[in-house]
Amino acid sequence: MIELRHLRYFVAVAEEGHLTRAAGRLGIQQPPLSQQIQALEREVGAPLFLRHSRGVALTDAGQTLLPRARAILGDVDGALEAARRTARGQMGRLAVGFTSSAAFHPLVASLVRMLRQSAPEIVLSLEEGNTQDLIAALRANRLDTAFVRSPVGQPEDLVIEPLLSEAMVLALPDRHPLATPGRRKPPVIALRDLAGETFVLYRRPSGPGLYDEIIAACRAAGFSPHVGQEAPRMVSTLSLVAAGMGVSIIPESMARLAGDGIAYARLDGAIRLEAPLYLARRKAPETGALSRLIDYVRAWRPAPAS
Template sequence: MELRTLRYFVAVAEELHFSRAAARLGISQPPLSQQIKALEEELGGRLLVRTNRRVALTAAGELFLDEAREVLARAERASRLVSRIGRGESGQLRIGFTTSVPLTPLLPRTLTHYRQRYPDVDLRMHELNSQRQINPLLEGDLDIGIMRPATLPPELSAFTLIREPLVAVVNAQSELGASDTPLSLAELATQPFVYFSPAAGTGLLDQFNVLFAQRGLTPRLVQEVGGPNTIISLVASGLGVSLLPESFRHIHIDNVRYRPISDADARSEVWLTHPRHHLTPQAQHFIQIVCEAIAG
């Protein structure tokens, strides 16, 4: 018994006329008669009574009609569900993002567009630092990562979403907090530093180290912390200075002042990272929309 057989039977049961049913099915009448006959033989019972040039359903046929319709409807539904997932109109999209990402308008705007265009996709946002996005991306637990620059395994691919300057984070009461003018990394490095611990897993730490090392500077770290909000709080309390991407300017805290950095290479990026192959359609659509948001 195949779905085709059921479709044929339902057509005959609905038309109660082999020739019309065959026409509706787009086949000729003889094979239809044969298929129904074969179905009855397989089931071991009559489904239709052909008598007095009239076709009628038996009791078994009535029952089987209901069941057949149900089976066909479920099969149809299964097919549609998967098709929708396959076309990215449904299913799931799991995105990892770092703390700083929601501070820029790009991600919120993209999410809004995506949700409008694909309202049936179950969108799951996971706040994770850059390092902690890598394994989930490799293992298929995350479809897309939005992160700071990091060294990626070859299975992952990335492109830059945002380029932004770094800014000095200084206490407003301190010496450096007296002005808003650009500051050099060298000047900043004279102060005690508050920064991420390696365990925080952010790509910013690597950048930070490289920037100062290139200039032969070794800032004195007075406190290693886990997240950017802690950095800003500790700067507010006067513990030291720090260096963060410009996005964090959006965080206004008393006694904290942001000053531009005059060094041209003191810049950071936000990456969109994804498995190099095996991109889900949902992820493809999301990337499409991000790119439109950047371009437009």
């Protein structure tokens, strides 16, 4: 059975044109080199070298083999190096999911930028979906990790790691009496001032979420909010707000969506409304690219507002 050793020896002999010199270069003695070359020739079924009295020369068959042998040896090195790079997280594929509201978080944008820059050999595939779909995709191995907004409990097979928490802000139509355009800093509005407003809220299909927190905060502020419309995705609530259907409470990072017709205000209330961001992943050992991602998002801090 042919081994790489045979090819290494063959290339050395072809390059030196000399068995003894090639043996020296290879750090072995000449007789074993003779034998290994003979073994290779036996495997090929034809001589690869013409033995002259002052050395050896390639036959036609040898000339055909030489470039191929070189390429193979190079490919082997390349393959091992690729595997190493993959293990180090500099290469490979990474499928990342995120809920619609996480898509606008600077952490995600910053992550993508970092990966493109420092590990361009990672093929990154991004997928947006609701939390349930993302979790299912994780379990089905279609995703390696996902940014989600609700903890989804702590399933046995998954790790849901809290990354950060950001304030929630009020989104309201820009022609709303509470909106104060022209000011640089967004106004601060007390939650109880929203008692008479109609709310447009995102509601998770199941389980606790931001929806319940908002209701609880309003109750703590002394009123029960009137929810005029529920939206299936958090982004949709903004469209509804822009259309004047009511006000909404959204994570701060979504406020950079300076869509036409929307104004934002900071909130003040008995319960501080916070939107958490979690990273979900399988409990399986972290692979290279993934652990790179995890290291990055754990260390990430928002850039100071410019």
